[in-house]
Structure formats: C-alpha cells, structure tokens
Amino acid sequence: MAILVTGYFAVTxxxxxxxxxxxxxxxxxxQRLDGRPGAAFKGEASGRNFPDSQRQQFRRNEGERMERFRxxxxxxxxxxRGRGNYQGGNKINLRNAAWxxxxxxxxxxxxxxxxxxxxxxxxxxxxxxxxxxY
Amino acid sequence: MxxxxxxxxxxxxxxxxxxMDPRSFYGITFHEWAGLVIGLFFxxxxxxxxxxxxxxxxxxxxxxxxxxxxxxxxDILLLAGLTLMILSGIAxxxxxxxxxxxxxxxxxxxxxxxTSSSFITLALFGIHLGxxxxxxxxxxxxxxxxxxxxx
Numbered sequence: 001m002a003i004l005v006t007g008y009f010a011v012t013x014x015x016x017x018x019x020x021x022x023x024x025x026x027x028x029x030x031q032r033l034d035g036r037p038g039a040a041f042k043g044e045a046s047g048r049n050f051p052d053s054q055r056q057q058f059r060r061n062e063g064e065r066m067e068r069f070r071x072x073x074x075x076x077x078x079x080x081r082g083r084g085n086y087q088g089g090n091k092i093n094l095r096n097a098a099w100x101x102x103x104x105x106x107x108x109x110x111x112x113x114x115x116x117x118x119x120x121x122x123x124x125x126x127x128x129x130x131x132x133x134y
Numbered sequence: 135m136x137x138x139x140x141x142x143x144x145x146x147x148x149x150x151x152x153x154m155d156p157r158s159f160y161g162i163t164f165h166e167w168a169g170l171v172i173g174l175f176f177x178x179x180x181x182x183x184x185x186x187x188x189x190x191x192x193x194x195x196x197x198x199x200x201x202x203x204x205x206x207x208x209d210i211l212l213l214a215g216l217t218l219m220i221l222s223g224i225a226x227x228x229x230x231x232x233x234x235x236x237x238x239x240x241x242x243x244x245x246x247x248x249t250s251s252s253f254i255t256l257a258l259f260g261i262h263l264g265x266x267x268x269x270x271x272x273x274x275x276x277x278x279x280x281x282x283x284x285x
Contacts, residue, residue, distance in 0.1 A: 016253060023250035026243065096155035104151060104260045111264025 007106025010099040139182050140273045146175050150259055154252060163229045170230075173220050180213075201265075208262055215255035222248035 011017065149172050152158060156165040180187065190206045225237045225244035237244070263270070 019249050020253035020257065021250065022246050026246055092160065093158050095158070097151050097158045100151050100154040100256065104147075104256055104263075107257050107260025108264040108267070111261045112267045115265065115267070 003102070003105050003109045006102050007109070010102040011106070014096075014099055014103065016103055136273060139179075140270070142175060142179055142182070146172065146179060147259065147263070149175065150256060154256060166223065166227050166230050169220060169223045173216065176213075176216055180209075205262075205265060208258060208265065212255065212258050212262060215251050215258055218247060218251035219255055222251060 149168055153165060153168055153172060156162050159165075187206075187209075190202050194203060194206060221237070222244045224232045224235060225239065226241060226248060
C-alpha cells in the first residue's frame, strides 16, 4: 500500500504520464516540444490572443532558437557554451533516482497483484470445472 | 547459471534507474557510456534466455501458453523501447561523437523521443519484473530449498 501511495506521488511529481506520452502528441497544437504539456507559444500560455503577424514572429523566434540549439557542434566533449556537462555533473544526487525507483516498484507491485488475482480466479474456475465434471 | 542471470538482471535494473536522470550519477559522461553498456547487458540477457526465445518463437501461434505469449510480446516491446532509447541517445549525445552516423531529425525530436521511450521502457521493465516475480523469489529461496532437500 505504501508503494502504491508513494508511487502515485512519484508519478505526479515526475509528470510521468505526460512525459511518457509526449512523443505521441508531438506536433499537435497546445504541446510544447520539450515533452511537457502546455501552450505552444507565449501568447497562448497566458491566455492572450495575439494577431497572426505576432504569432508568426513567435514561431520564427522559436525556429531560430531550435536552429541554434541544433548547431551544437561546439558542445561536444563538454566544450562550447559550457553545456556539455549538466550542473553538478560530477556529483551523486540520487533523489530523482529514488523517485524513479518508486515508479518502477509501483508498476512491479501492480503487476504482481494483478497476476496473483488472475491466478486465483483461474484456479477457482478450474476447480469449479473439475467438480462439475465428476 | 541462474545466479549469473539474477546478478545480470539486478545490475540492469540498477543501471536503468541510475540512467533515468542524467544529473543523478556522475553527470552526462556516465549517462552516455552506461547507456551503451545497458544495451550490451540487454543483449547478454537475451542470449542467456535464447532457448526460451527460440521455443516460443517456433510455437507462438500453435501451443504456447498465454503467459509465454504475454512475456514474448512484452519482450518485443522492451526491445523496441531500448532500441529507440539508445538510438535517440546516440542522436543527442554530447560527450561521445556520433555525428558520423548522420541520423538526421531535429535535436528536439530526438530529445522527446529519448525521454518518452525511456519512461515507457522503465514502466515495461517494471511490468517484466512483476511477471517474473516468482522466479526472483525462487532465486532468494534457492539455498533454503536446497538445504531442506538435503535435510
């Protein structure tokens, strides 16, 4: 029960479902490209309506930003803009790993109980079928 | 052999969890190299169970049990997930140069693919462990069963 409750909390905290399914909703309107659900552009995020010309400007800016990000040749081997390594990259911080362990355990526990329930039900059916025969 | 399989599976699980967050364990360099190692571990894991794979492949549409079929489908999904995970990881790698592979596609596409496939694969790993839980329990009770038999 503790695993189920902590697991549910971990799934919510890590935004697990949305990030898992992000690939299927890529390119759909209202989805950000980084895998998190949300508005595609700044104006839509705040609920304001921008004219088409301004929307096109946002799209252009977004495109340029993506191009800059793609041109990451200088980022190989940790060079360039200093983004080759994550901040605190040479340290051990297992807090997020612990949350992922909980999610992993959640799926395992759910399957174990479903499997046990299925075995129990099929055994009962088998027993009933056997007693019905004789 | 079972002990080796168990240790390998255990290492696979630990490595997979450590790989879920690139910041959590020695940064991106470890993340990328360990990502490649997990692929090798997975192949080794499948090679150790090759007889089962061969048996179920040959009898999948004939006389395989429902559970074996379920495990087989899950294994195929795991293989697909891990392949996508490694492929997208290669496409967005920063410390290892894989540009010579010329995978194409936008960086964002591969990044979202990497996150999604790893999250889905972790869930599939959890389900896989759940379906093999009895086997895991047997490994822990191995000595006890042996001792009882000897007595």
